Amino acid sequence: MAGESSDITLYHAVPTRSCRVLFLLEELGLPYKLVKKEFKPFGLRDDVEYCASIHPRGSLPGFKDGETVIIESIAILQYLIEQYDPEHKMSPPLSDKPARAAYLNWLTFAEASYASSVVFPVMHMFVLPEEARNPTAAASFKKSAEENLKILDKALEGKPKGIVNNEFSAADIALYQTTYLAAEFLKMITPETYPNVAAWYAETAKRPAAVKAYEA
Incomplete structure (x- = not known):
C-alpha cells in the first residue's frame, strides 16, 4: 500500500534485492x-x-521503520515478520519445528548460497561496462548457479505453491528474487531444465504482490 502514511520507508529499484522487501x-x-x-x-x-543516512555503500534495499534502519534484505524480511506478522501468515510458527527449520534453511540459502552464483554472472554478462566484466569468473559462477538450481529443483518437487510444505512464505519471496534474475537475464529456468523450479516460479509470478514488486 504505497503512498499511505507510514513510518516504513523503502528505497527501491527493480531488479535489486529491494524487490524482496516490497513483495513482503x-x-x-x-x-x-x-x-x-x-x-x-x-x-x-x-x-x-x-549513503550518509541509509546505506554507506549506496546499495539497495534501504529500509527505515521510524528511526530503525536496516540494509540487508533477509534481515528486513525477518524484521517485518517479527514485528508485523503475529499470525504467521508468511512464516511457520515457532511451535512447528520441522517447518520452521525448513523455512529458516531456505530463507538463508536464498542469499548465502544461491544469490552470488546468479548475481555475479548477471553483473558480468549484462550490467557492468565491458571493461569491468570478467567472463571467466562469470562462467564459473554460472556453473555454481546450475548446482544450486538442481538443489532447489529437487526441494520443490510437488510443491509449486511454496517450498515449505507447499505453502507460500517469505522463504519463497527470498528465493524468487534470485530466480527472477536467473530466469529473466540468464534464461536458465525452463520446464526442460528445472521443471519444478519453473512450475513454482510461474505460480509465484502470478501473485499480485509479485507483480507489484517487480513492476514498480
Missing part, C-alpha cells in the same frame, strides 16, 4: 512510503544523502 510489504498489506531509485551497476555511491 504487499503480502502483509502494510502501509509504506516507496522511494524509487535508479538502478546503477555500482549502486548509488554518488547519492551523498542516501
Whole structure:
C-alpha cells in the first residue's frame, strides 16, 4: 500500500534485492512510503544523502521503520515478520519445528548460497561496462548457479505453491528474487531444465504482490 502514511520507508529499484522487501510489504498489506531509485551497476555511491543516512555503500534495499534502519534484505524480511506478522501468515510458527527449520534453511540459502552464483554472472554478462566484466569468473559462477538450481529443483518437487510444505512464505519471496534474475537475464529456468523450479516460479509470478514488486 504505497503512498499511505507510514513510518516504513523503502528505497527501491527493480531488479535489486529491494524487490524482496516490497513483495513482503504487499503480502502483509502494510502501509509504506516507496522511494524509487535508479538502478546503477555500482549502486548509488554518488547519492551523498542516501549513503550518509541509509546505506554507506549506496546499495539497495534501504529500509527505515521510524528511526530503525536496516540494509540487508533477509534481515528486513525477518524484521517485518517479527514485528508485523503475529499470525504467521508468511512464516511457520515457532511451535512447528520441522517447518520452521525448513523455512529458516531456505530463507538463508536464498542469499548465502544461491544469490552470488546468479548475481555475479548477471553483473558480468549484462550490467557492468565491458571493461569491468570478467567472463571467466562469470562462467564459473554460472556453473555454481546450475548446482544450486538442481538443489532447489529437487526441494520443490510437488510443491509449486511454496517450498515449505507447499505453502507460500517469505522463504519463497527470498528465493524468487534470485530466480527472477536467473530466469529473466540468464534464461536458465525452463520446464526442460528445472521443471519444478519453473512450475513454482510461474505460480509465484502470478501473485499480485509479485507483480507489484517487480513492476514498480
